[in-house]
Amino acid sequence: MWRLKVSEGGGPWLRSVNNFLGRAVWEFDPDHGTPEERAEVDTLRRDFTRSRFHKRESQDLLMRMQVLIYCVSRLCKLVVYANLGFKLQHLPYNSQIIYCMQYAKEKLLQVQVDLPAIKLVDIAQVTEETVLTSLRRALSQHSALQAHDGHWPGDYSGIMFIMPILIFALHVTGTLNTVLSREHRREICRYIYNHQNEDGGWGTQVLGPSTMFGSCLNYVTLRLLDEVDNEALIKGRAWILLHGSAAAIPQWGKIWLSVVGLYEWFGNNSIIPELWLVPHFLPIHPGRFWCFCQLIYMPMSYLYGKKFVGPLIPTILAIREELYSIPYGEVDWNKARDTCAKEDLRYPRSLLQDVIWTCLTKFVEPVLNCWPVNKLRDKALKNLMKHIHYEDESTKYIGICPINKALNMICCWIDDPNSDALKLHIPRIYDYL
Structure with a gap:
């Protein structure tokens, strides 16, 4: 028990x-x-x-x-x-x-x-x-409900993409089998199956309708935990393909799938790490953003700058052919970049946003990758790692939330797979399970 x-x-x-x-x-x-x-x-x-379809919250x-x-x-x-x-x-x-x-x-x-x-x-x-x-x-x-030490413990539940990103981080860093016991895997799968909607998909949160974001991330999580074809997975895959495939996943989903090797970085809007080098007094400096926004997009910028892709194990290669309605090698990533399923689209982008993203992707990003300007990217990535290490050390590797905790853990592994930072990250995974 x-x-x-x-x-x-x-x-x-x-x-x-x-x-x-x-x-x-x-x-x-x-x-x-x-x-x-x-x-x-x-x-x-x-x-x-x-009674999971009638009383879904924990x-x-x-x-x-x-x-x-x-x-x-x-x-x-x-x-x-x-x-x-x-x-x-x-x-x-x-x-x-x-x-x-x-x-x-x-x-x-x-x-x-x-x-x-x-x-x-x-x-x-x-x-x-x-x-x-x-x-x-x-x-x-x-x-x-008060614990003996004085605090009130509670389940960090309801958000259906938290567990998947933690599993993605463990998979990418090669610590999945070390951290998760057989009972952990069984309980995580039970949780995901219990919160699958009747139409086969998963919501972004337990009480919400199915979305491409929730469906893709939870489907991939089950597959990474060695779940094979069963009725739930078949229904989940059918929902994904029926609603536009993983090509229609929103931006955060595109980034996470790119990290594990299920989506191409070329199909992402640019998150340029050089933005962190501009003077802090400028309103566009990410340090002026809301705390959650800056601390999540900080490691995302690092991952985008590195164009990092996790190990392409046979399971990942198999999932590539399960998430798309056409062969993975034939997906139009240029079109997928701005594609979002209607179930996930909360507010359409404005014309100004379209112009900004197009300029960043078509002009700014190619220039920043050319010599000698690409030297600036190396400096930006080193600067980001300093910020990431500072955040980890100040929060004792818990992070401000599980999202930036998982992202920071991956960045630390990319920076040095044998670092003390990664070893300090691993035990804190249990704080969010």
Whole structure:
């Protein structure tokens, strides 16, 4: 059974400024929990899969169960002293734990019974008593989810492209089999299958309709995890081909597929790294962008400048022929560059944007790749790596979000596959799984 480890860490490749307070990592332990608890978890899994099209968001039931039991087992002794007037230390340790667990379940049941949910449609007038009852119920449930170190752990779920980009980073750096155990792979596949829409595609987020971005990235993830043709994969591939193939994936998707070798860099709009060398006072300097924007496009610029492509293993070559309606070698990348599936198009580009991207792609990028101007690119890439290393070191290799964490990890591997930076990145992958 999966066990939630809170405020734990250590070893030469894990760093923390607060002794890992607030860190929550899942670890599989086949002997964790009682047989009844493991059976209950299996039941919860089956129930979620059965109702996945009607109740798609995660409920964090396993985390809630474990956090509650852990907290109560730590604090229950004091409550028992106050309410029952005897000392638990006179009992054997195992008896103490059993008693605390029983007491915890009774208290949880008591909270649910004594504090019923009150809805405005069910009452004629809102009184002070109903407001206080609702507040007590909310505070009781919220405090029950607090971990023993004081923080509130939660699942980083809902966004359906987070898991794929982490898998892509592990694949590219050759650490996929090292980091992911068999149970990790099984759970990741279960998660992706559970959030596949009825039409066969995957959304950008769990509650959304199918998109080319979500469908391509999750399909490729399953294939990289050695999933072969099954009904879900066949339906997913059919959705992709029916809606324009991977050539119609939006810009972020084009970049990620280019990194793993499933799309050509020529089919991307230019993300010139030289932009980071312009004076900072200019409004076009990326350092003036919103923090998430600058810290994500910073490593993207590095990857674009390098035109990096991951290892072309047989699986990647096979996926190339699965994602497109025509042979991979016949795809018109010039046309694909500005192609976006209507399911992914939130706002059409303006004429000004079209002019800017065309100028960057047709004129600026070719010039920057010619000698002696290409010396400037080398300088820009070195400058970007300094920024990337600074970001990694200041966040202890967690990053501002999993997106730039995965991108930075790939950049560190490109810069030096044997670097300490890569070794410091790897343990922090578990923080996002």
